Amino acid sequence: MSVVGLGAVYGLVAFASFLAPYDPTAQHRDAPFATPTAIHIVDGGGRTLVRPFVYGLARDGESGYAEDRLRAYPLRFVARSAAGSSIRLFTVDEPGRIFLAGTDRFGRDRFSRILYGGRVSLTAGLFAAALSLSLGMTGGIVAGMIGGWIDRAVVAASDVFLAVPWLYLLLAVRAALPINVDPFRALAVVVIVIGVAGWARPARLVRGLVMSAKNRDFIVAARASGASSLHVVRAHILPQTLGVLLPQASILVPQFALAEITLSFFGLGVSEPAPSWGTLMRELVSQPLARATLWAAAPALVLAIVFVMHQVLADDLHARAVQPAMKGLA
């Protein structure tokens, strides 16, 4: 279940540029803190229309918004919002607006920003996890297969890496970069640092696995019949490590995504105006929520759902990895 849900989330953010009706940095300067646009299918005359439509956005008092029932704009699907813009799943013609989750204080469509921001944050998590798992796997296999002083060196190094408080060191890394570095270069640096920093735990897991597998009968037999180390690793060790690395990945991906989110929240990762779930979270702490700004909590809700799904998946994979072993013991 959680796999399907997460697949949907990653799919949604991967196709952000198609699914989001607006560019994440496009401002509607006349419509800050707009409330979400309602989509109608029943028109003023009581007729049900095939094509959904939205009403125009009108000011209501100082800061409120209301529907302008005199103007209606039909939704257009798989169309360009304006000449020259990219094709969007749904859009309305100017001056109609469609803000599914309202706008932020700069009048930027929050729904689009959540999608694009998710792309940044979740990609960061995926890439960092892939990096640290591949580094960890390499280190673990090398240490486990070769043994001796190389093994001791890897273990000592991983000991040191496990003891370092990475969030703090990440701050130091950020201090070394120019403050107004281009957002995607900053993201790349953050991903590399998080990924390299996280190699130690998977390395230890894989090393343990290799150590116990090395002396199993079928591997000794394979060696006796002349298999090279490389062949043993490829044919017998690698498939086994997957069973350890998959649950580990399910823990690392959300953890590393959170590192990016935290850093961006501090204003030290991907910085405004580029969206990340971290910069979107800033909206939630910058002012007390009122009725008009209640939708500023939408990114937090999305974050909560995505992290719960990750947790369910991780618990699931963990249970699956542990239970067969427990059965073997009983």
Place this chain on the structure above:
Amino acid sequence: MGVPRRVIIGLTIVRQVIRAGGVLLVVSLLTFALCDAVPGDPLAEMRLNPQISSAALDAARSKLRLDRPFVERYALWLRSVATGDLGFSAAYNTPVAPLIARRVMNSLILTGAALAATWLFAVPFGVWLAARARRLDGRLMTAGVATLHAMPDLLIAAVLLQFAAASGVFPTGGLRSTGANDMTVAAALADRVRHLALPVLAIVLSAAPTIVRHVRAALIDVLGAPYLVAAAAKGVPYRRLLFRSALRAAANPLIALFGLSVATLFSASLVVEVVMTWPGLGALLVEAVRSRDVHLVLAGVLCATSLQILGTAFTEVALRLADPRISV
């Protein structure tokens, strides 16, 4: 088991000291290198001044030892850190050491209170959940704990902050009220506690679920053991069984978890400090990075690292003091 306890504990202390030294060396070298890579130096402005000759610039450079190789500057910096001189903060215009000392105090108050609150809450709650593992309320609570466990600390802190702002029950930031200087001692203390409550709650909510889940799992494991089933059959009161026999048998992994929780707490407190503007080390560090205050970043990272290493090293020793079975 021929090795005496005292030797084991002594060896553990030695090993922890060596490890702490290694980690500190690596972290300090990394941070120093990073701060060294920051573009610009203290003479950047002088260089633009046409009235200052290049000879004077060179003299200034060699006076500041900027012309020396990296390793030598690192050694010089280490020596000055050893004498308690952490450098000078450009943004705050004061020496770094007293600035950091005050912030570390605030951080320690926060994390200390949070650590105590987390464990005081998590252990009995985990035991309770284990006892109710088969009932509906226990299952619902366990699912709730799992959900909370998944929540990022950032999210918990932000939501709590909004809650505080909406309800007005707790202050939304800072160390104390503005009028705290005129209060009586008791009132000032109460004011402190009120300001501390929200950040502590945020850290507890983000750190406790892990511990609750572990306590519950460990206890459910132990409760199935034949000797406990026998004790229950003999008529030992269930509560005594839970808290005396079962909890003691499950204590070992929990002490190991204590060390881990210190580390989690430190990173959670960094986030909470920034969100709730608690004037601790974490908030200072983030500010320092934003204002590119190199010496402050350097000292702050080292300070945070030392605190965390101290926490884990302490647990390693405590684990061996508590459990005579561990002999490594």
